[in-house]
Amino acid sequence: xxxxxxxxxxxxxxxxxxxxxxxxxxxxxxxxxxxxxxxxxxxxxxxxxxxxxxxxxxxxxxxxxxxxxxxxxxxxxxxxxxxxxxxxxxxxxxxxxxxxxxxxxxxxxxxxxxxxxxxxxxxxxxxxxxxxxxxxxxxxxxxxxxxxxxxxxxxxxxxxxxxxxxxxxxxxxxxxxxxxxxxxxxxxxxxxxxxxxxxxxxxxxxxxxxxxxxxxxxxxxxxxxxxxxxxxxxxxxxxxxxxxxxxxxxxxxxxxxxxxxxxxxxxxxxxxxxxxxxxxxxxxxxxxxxxxxxxxxxxxxxxxxxxxxxxxxxxxxxxxxxxxxxxxxxxxxxxxxxxxxxxxxxxxxxxxxxxxxxxxxxxxxxxxxxxxxxxxxxxxxxxxxxxxxxxxxxxxxxxxxxxxxxxxxxxxxxxxxxxxxxxxxxxxxxxxxxxxxxxxxxxxxxxxxxxxxxxxxxxxxxxxxxxxxxxxxxxxxxxxxxxxxxxxxxxxxxxxxxxxxxxxxxxxxxxxxx
Amino acid sequence: xxxxxxxxxxxxxxxxxxxxxxxxxxxxxxxxxxxxxxxxxxxxxxxxxxxxxxxxxxxxxxxxxxxxxxxxxxxxxxxxxxxxxxxxxxxxxxxxxxxxxxxxxxxxxxxxxxxxxxxxxxxxxxxxxxxxxxxxxxxxxxxxxxxxxxxxxxxxxxxxxxxxxxxxxxxxxxxxxxxxxxxxxxxxxxxxxxxxxxxxxxxxxxxxxxxxxxxxxxxxxxxxxxxxxxxxxxxxxxxxxxxxxxxxxxxxxxxxxxxxxxxxxxxxxxxxxxxxxxxxxxxxxxxxxxxxxxxxxxxxxxxxxxxxxxxxxxxxxxxxxxxxxxxxxxxxxxxxxxxxxxxxxxxxxxxxxxxxxxxxxxxxxxxxxxxxxxxxxxxxxxxx
Numbered sequence: 001x002x003x004x005x006x007x008x009x010x011x012x013x014x015x016x017x018x019x020x021x022x023x024x025x026x027x028x029x030x031x032x033x034x035x036x037x038x039x040x041x042x043x044x045x046x047x048x049x050x051x052x053x054x055x056x057x058x059x060x061x062x063x064x065x066x067x068x069x070x071x072x073x074x075x076x077x078x079x080x081x082x083x084x085x086x087x088x089x090x091x092x093x094x095x096x097x098x099x100x101x102x103x104x105x106x107x108x109x110x111x112x113x114x115x116x117x118x119x120x121x122x123x124x125x126x127x128x129x130x131x132x133x134x135x136x137x138x139x140x141x142x143x144x145x146x147x148x149x150x151x152x153x154x155x156x157x158x159x160x161x162x163x164x165x166x167x168x169x170x171x172x173x174x175x176x177x178x179x180x181x182x183x184x185x186x187x188x189x190x191x192x193x194x195x196x197x198x199x200x201x202x203x204x205x206x207x208x209x210x211x212x213x214x215x216x217x218x219x220x221x222x223x224x225x226x227x228x229x230x231x232x233x234x235x236x237x238x239x240x241x242x243x244x245x246x247x248x249x250x251x252x253x254x255x256x257x258x259x260x261x262x263x264x265x266x267x268x269x270x271x272x273x274x275x276x277x278x279x280x281x282x283x284x285x286x287x288x289x290x291x292x293x294x295x296x297x298x299x300x301x302x303x304x305x306x307x308x309x310x311x312x313x314x315x316x317x318x319x320x321x322x323x324x325x326x327x328x329x330x331x332x333x334x335x336x337x338x339x340x341x342x343x344x345x346x347x348x349x350x351x352x353x354x355x356x357x358x359x360x361x362x363x364x365x366x367x368x369x370x371x372x373x374x375x376x377x378x379x380x381x382x383x384x385x386x387x388x389x390x391x392x393x394x395x396x397x398x399x400x401x402x403x404x405x406x407x408x409x410x411x412x413x414x415x416x417x418x419x420x421x422x423x424x425x426x427x428x429x430x431x432x433x434x435x436x437x438x439x440x441x442x443x444x445x446x447x448x449x450x451x452x453x454x455x456x457x458x459x460x461x462x463x464x465x466x467x468x469x470x471x472x473x474x475x476x477x478x479x480x481x482x483x484x485x486x487x488x489x490x491x492x493x494x495x496x497x498x499x500x501x502x503x504x505x506x507x508x509x510x511x512x513x514x
Numbered sequence: 515x516x517x518x519x520x521x522x523x524x525x526x527x528x529x530x531x532x533x534x535x536x537x538x539x540x541x542x543x544x545x546x547x548x549x550x551x552x553x554x555x556x557x558x559x560x561x562x563x564x565x566x567x568x569x570x571x572x573x574x575x576x577x578x579x580x581x582x583x584x585x586x587x588x589x590x591x592x593x594x595x596x597x598x599x600x601x602x603x604x605x606x607x608x609x610x611x612x613x614x615x616x617x618x619x620x621x622x623x624x625x626x627x628x629x630x631x632x633x634x635x636x637x638x639x640x641x642x643x644x645x646x647x648x649x650x651x652x653x654x655x656x657x658x659x660x661x662x663x664x665x666x667x668x669x670x671x672x673x674x675x676x677x678x679x680x681x682x683x684x685x686x687x688x689x690x691x692x693x694x695x696x697x698x699x700x701x702x703x704x705x706x707x708x709x710x711x712x713x714x715x716x717x718x719x720x721x722x723x724x725x726x727x728x729x730x731x732x733x734x735x736x737x738x739x740x741x742x743x744x745x746x747x748x749x750x751x752x753x754x755x756x757x758x759x760x761x762x763x764x765x766x767x768x769x770x771x772x773x774x775x776x777x778x779x780x781x782x783x784x785x786x787x788x789x790x791x792x793x794x795x796x797x798x799x800x801x802x803x804x805x806x807x808x809x810x811x812x813x814x815x816x817x818x819x820x821x822x823x824x825x826x827x828x829x830x831x832x833x834x835x836x837x838x839x840x841x842x843x844x845x846x847x848x849x850x851x852x853x854x855x856x857x858x859x860x861x862x863x864x865x866x867x868x869x870x871x872x873x874x875x876x877x878x879x880x881x882x883x884x885x886x887x888x889x890x891x892x893x894x895x896x897x898x
Binding site: 033 | 559560561562563564565566568571630631632633634635636638691695696697698759760
C-alpha cells in the first residue's frame with residue numbers, strides 16, 4: 001500500500017494544459033466560396049402607384065372598370081389671407097415712480113401702490129376684431145424694481161383664457177440693494193388661448209382688458225423703504241401670435257389670388273402625348289369665410305399659354321359661408337373647365353409642367369353688412385377645388401416616363417456574378433426601356449441596357465443580365481429607367497394594369513470567418 | 515467567487531483524503547472528437563483557419579448523405595480514489611472523485627450544410643429544411659464523495675460547477691428560392707442562449723458490478739453526471755419569423771429596401787430574454803457492459819453507452835488478451851456516438867503491487883490521416 005500522492009495527475013494535467021495552449025493560439029480566417037441566387041427587388045407601378053402618389057390627401061383615385069375612371073376631388077390651392085392669420089407683435093410697458101423727492105418713506109406690508117384696469121391695444125390691425133383663438137403665441141414679460149423692500153406685482157388678463165382659466169402673472173421681487181435692480185423675466189405660452197378683444201368695457205375692438213396691482217406683500221413683515229428715485233417697471237411683449245379662429249369685422253381688403261399647380265414634372269415625364277378627355281371637370285371656389293367675397297379670376301394658363309373661359313374677368317359675388325351649425329357650409333362658385341377654349345385638356349395631353357390661375361378677391365365688397373359678425377377658421381381656408389372625372393382611354397404617343405431607384409450597395413467579398421433584371425408589362429401599350437445603372441464610384445463605367453416590351457397581352461416579359469463583381473455590387477448606384485410608351489391607336493385601361501420590375505442576383509462570393 | 519467556492523471544496527476534499535492513511539486511486543485524461551461528415555482536414559480548416567476547397571466540402575457532403583450531420587468532442591481529466599479503511603462498522607469504504615470535463619455537440623441538416631458551404635444556387639426550387647440543427651457546449655468541474663462496497667460497486671454524491679454553457683438550436687427552419695429567382699420564403703424559429711455566470715448543481719455517480727465466481731461472465735452498469743445545475747443568469751436570444759417575398763419593394767413599411775436599410779437589421783427580429791435563474795439537466799451518461807471469458811487469458815466484451823449528448827448510442831465490442839505477466843491488450847470495434855464504425859485498440863502495463871498504465875486509442879488509423887473522421891485517446895494511471 002502506498003501513501004496518497006497527487007504528483008502524477010497534477011503533472012498530467014499540466015502537460016494537457018500546455019498542449020491545449022499550444023494548439024489553441026494559432027488562428028487565421030477561414031474562407032470558402034458559396035454560390036448564391038437571391039431575389040432582391042420586386043416592385044412595380046400601377047395606376048394607383050403612379051397617380052395616387054401625386055396626391056398627399058388621397059384626393060386622386062383610380063376606379064377600376066372598363067374603362068377605369070380617374071377621379072380627382074380635392075383642393076388644388078388654398079387662399080391665404082395673412083391679415084387674418086397673423087397678429088402683429090405688441091409691447092405693453094408700465095412704470096411706477098413715487099410722486100415725491102427724497103425719502104426714505106416706510107411702506108408697510110400689504111400696501112397697494114398701484115391698482116389700475118387698462119386696455120392693451122393691439123396696434124397695426126386694420127380689421128376690427130372682437131375675439132380670437134390662438135394656435136400659437138406667447139407673452140415674454142420682464143419685471144424690475146429698485147425699491148428697498150419686497151414688491152408684489154399681480155397682472156391679470158381676465159379676457160385671455162386658456163382651457164377656461166384666465167391668464168395671470170404674479171411676481172414677488174425681493175428688496176433691491178440700492179445699486180442694481182431686482183428683476184424677473186419669463187414666458188407665458190398662449191397656444192390655445194381664447195382672447196376677448198372687446199376690452200374692459202366690452203364694447204371695444206382689438207383690445208385686451210388687463211388689471212395691474214403693484215404693492216407690498218402682506219405675508220412678509222418687512223417694511224419697504226421707498227425713495228423718490230425708486231421705480232417699478234413692467235414690460236409685456238406679445239409675440240408670434242398665430243390665429244386659429246377670428247371674429248369681428250374683417251374690413252374691405254383685396255387679396256391677390258394666384259395659384260400654380262404642378263401637373264407633370266419633366267424629370268418624370270420628359271415628353272410624349274397622352275390623350276385626355278374627361279367627362280367632368282369643374283373648378284370650384286369654396287368660400288369658407290363668414291364674410292362676403294367678390295372673386296375675379298383674370299387668367300387661366302397652361303405653362304404660360306392662356307386658356308379662355310366665359311367666366312374669366314367677370315367679378316363673381318360669393319356670399320358668406322354659414323357657420324351656424326357644427327360644420328361650415330361653404331358657399332360655392334364654380335366654372336366648367338370643359339368650356340375652355342382652347343381645351344385645357346388637349347393642352348394637358350402634351351404633359352405641361354404647370355397650370356396657373358391668376359385673380360383677386362375682395363373681402364366684404366358691400367361693407368359691414370353683418371354688423372361685425374365675420375368669422376374665419378384658419379384650419380378651413382377658402383379653396384380652389386377641382387372635381388375631375390377622366391375615363392382612362394385614348395391614344396398614347398411616345399409618352400416617356402422616367403423612374404430612378406437608388407441602390408445602397410452590398411458588400412460581398414470576392415463576388416462574381418450577374419444582376420438579373422426582369423420587366424413584365426401589364427399595360428396594353430408597347431414599351432421600350434432604356435436603363436442606366438450608374439455607379440457612385442466614378443471609376444466604374446455605367447451599365448446601359450435597352451429592353452423592348454410588347455403590349456399586354458403578348459410577350460410582355462423581358463430579361464437582361466448584367467455582369468457584376470465585388471466592386472460594382474458594393475458601390476452605391478442609381479438605376480434610371482426611361483420608358484417610352486406608345487399605343488396602336490386608342491386603347492382602354494382597366495385600372496389594374498401594372499408594370500413589374502424584378503431584380504435578382506446570382507453569383508459566387510467568398511465567405512470569410514475570422 | 516465561484517472559483518473560491520470550488521477551491522474550498524477541493525481543499526476540503528484534499529484535507530479529508532490527506533487524513534486517510536492509505537488509498538488506492540486512479541487518474542485518467544482523455545480527449546476525443548468524432549464526426550460522421552467532417553474529416554480532419556475540413557475540421558482543421560474550420561478550427562485553425564485557411565481556405566476550404568470545394569472538394570473537401572463535396573466529400574463531407576457525400577459522407578453525410580441524407581442523415582443529420584454530427585460532430586462531437588469530449589475531453590477531461592478525472593481522479594477516482596478509494597480508502598482502504600472500512601467506513602465505521604460497515605464493509606463499505608469511503609470513495610470519491612474530482613475532475614474537469616468539456617463536452618460539445620453540433621448537428622446540422624444536409625440542407626443547412628449546403629446553404630452554409632455551397633450556397634443556395636444549387637437548391638433553387640426546393641425547400642431546405644433546417645429543423646433540429648444545433649450547437650451546444652459545456653465545461654464543468656466536479657467533486658464527489660461516496661461509498662464503495664462489494665465488487666467495487668459505488669455511489670457518489672457530488673457538487674458540480676459548470677464554468678460555461680452555450681446552447682443554440684433551430685427548432686424549425688425552412689428556406690426556399692424558386693427556380694426563376696423571383697420568390698423567396700424563409701421561416702426560422704430557434705434560440706441561442708448562454709450562461710452569463712457559472713452554474714452550480716448536484717450530481718450522482720454510481721456503479722454496479724455483477725461479479726460471481728460461479729458465473730462465467732461479468733456485467734457492469736455505470737451512471738455518470740446524473741444531476742442538475744442552476745444557472746444564476748441565463749441570456750437567450752429567440753427568433754420566430756417568417757419571410758415570404760418575391761423580392762423587396764423599394765419603399766414603404768414592412769419588407770422594403772427602404773425599411774430594411776433604415777432598420778437595425780437582424781436585431782429587429784430577435785427577442786432577448788434574460789432569466790434570473792434556470793435549472794438544467796447535466797449531460798449524464800449510462801454505460802452497460804458485458805464481459806465473457808473466452809479462456810484463462812482472453813475474453814470478449816460488449817458495451818453500450820447512451821447520453822453525453824451523443825446523437826445515437828455508442829456500442830463497442832472487443833477482444834482482449836493477456837500477454838505475459840505485465841501486459842494486456844485488446845482491439846475493439848466502435849459504432850455510433852457522433853461517428854460511423856471505427857476500430858479502437860488498447861494496451862495495459864502493470865507493475866504488480868505498485869501501479870499500472872493504460873493507453874486507449876480510438877480509430878488508430880486516423881492518427882496522421884487527413885481523411886479520418888475523428889480520433890480519441892485515453893491515458894489512465896492506476897495506483898495499485
